[in-house]
Amino acid sequence: TGTVALGGKDDYEEEKKQHAADHGSKPSVDNGSGNKDEKGIASYWGVGPTKLTKEDGTQWKWTCFRPWETYKADVSIDLNKHHVPTTFLDKMAYWTVKSLRWPTDLFFQRRYGCRAMMLETVAAVPGMVGGMLLHCKSLRRFEHSGGWIKALLEEAENERMHLMTFMEVAKPKWYERALVVTVQGVFFNAYMLGYLLSPKFAHRMVGYLEEEAIHSYTEFLKELDKGNIENVPAPAIAIDYWQLPPNSTLRDVVTVVRADEAHHRDVNHFASDIHYHGHQLKESPAPIGYH
């Protein structure tokens, strides 16, 4: 199996081809992880993993994301953009989110690391639900999606990476794990029902949730600056995912995560606006790779 240095997407394409060719002929996989059984079956099915190398020559250590999915966050995004609720549905979405904030503030108080970790488990649900429903609709109606399936699934993926990052900073306790299971069960189904009844409402609500997320990450930054939360080194996964310099800190991580949330805000308010104008999402090209 060849080894490949970090480079453009084309290099990886080459590597994948090479890799496929290797495994067509000889049944040995050198993946440096997993166990002997899996190596054997991966090799039989020709799906052994590619050995990737970072720019500095060290091995790429993540299997949940690959070098070509990493990016530099656009931290210049306007954090204060806000959709002023005018219609009844908008106001309902706005007040739903505001009323959810009160118990959240009460529960977490100033433990922003813990708060971030817990809320990201919820934040990754709407994108997956929306993407899944649009995918099924596209199949049922023999219709193109305009890229919205991918855009929403990318949002879900991005939120999951937020969780994978904050997990490294705050470890969940047993009762927090139990809480997540319950909240996910309720929220997944509630959001799916909401999306089926009114995607306009569902996307607006997510837009407002993201506005709150921006606010709470700004508070997180303030606590870091005051010294109330220790500005620990950035987790390795965050450095690789957001292409951060090696000496980055938690403060840098929170800053790029906040920029991501601002991008999600834009995408979801935009989606709601499309519905508001009486159109379907597929009529307006989706912002794929918007971060």
Next chain:
Amino acid sequence: TGTVALGGKDDYEEEKKQHAADHGSKPSVDNGSGNKDEKGIASYWGVGPTKLTKEDGTQWKWTCFRPWETYKADVSIDLNKHHVPTTFLDKMAYWTVKSLRWPTDLFFQRRYGCRAMMLETVAAVPGMVGGMLLHCKSLRRFEHSGGWIKALLEEAENERMHLMTFMEVAKPKWYERALVVTVQGVFFNAYMLGYLLSPKFAHRMVGYLEEEAIHSYTEFLKELDKGNIENVPAPAIAIDYWQLPPNSTLRDVVTVVRADEAHHRDVNHFASDIHYHGHQLKESPAPIGYH
């Protein structure tokens, strides 16, 4: 808004950045599609679409997929690989698929174009269900996925592209549309239940479904060669998605689609094998971008 020629991923990254910068400063989007309302709101939220250009200078006309998601199918893949069912669960999966084939053959007979179109609406379900369930599990358990969420979602996406392609060749009739709605409703829930009860069984079943898909695309090719089905020019979407030469025909399209199915077969039998060996998917890196 700038215009970008087809190139490596880096060029697109540049373009995206440039695009984002443009829209931070001036509120005008030139997307060449959509309507005036959407242009206004897209510009407000800074999510206006990028104008992409193909290598030959013509405009990229698809919003449901982007140039960097296209690929050349590896048609050298072994089409005859088969997992011999040994365990009870394997046999159950095998006979479930075999018994589903009988009514399918009866219904479609030799109308392979129609058959392909209808079956792809079903084929795109398992990847989405599996990806969605693994995503939720990853969130609930604060665990990495090993890339399996993405691998399964990629499969769903790829199957949806098969549908978008065959839609251009065979138009669904009203009763076929009605059938798809019913079948999707049943299959989505049945597969989800199956996956929750036994991912080992679910992936094995998909592995066998893909083996049948390879068989039926081989029959499709035979009918094309015999002249029983007209070898029409390849749809434009297929030429762009699989990077086919401009003069490609339906025969070329069926050949690359069949190669895709062989890749799905490998991924799903591999996933089932991992479970068979008592491991979890996340323990073995997923074959991302395997096609």
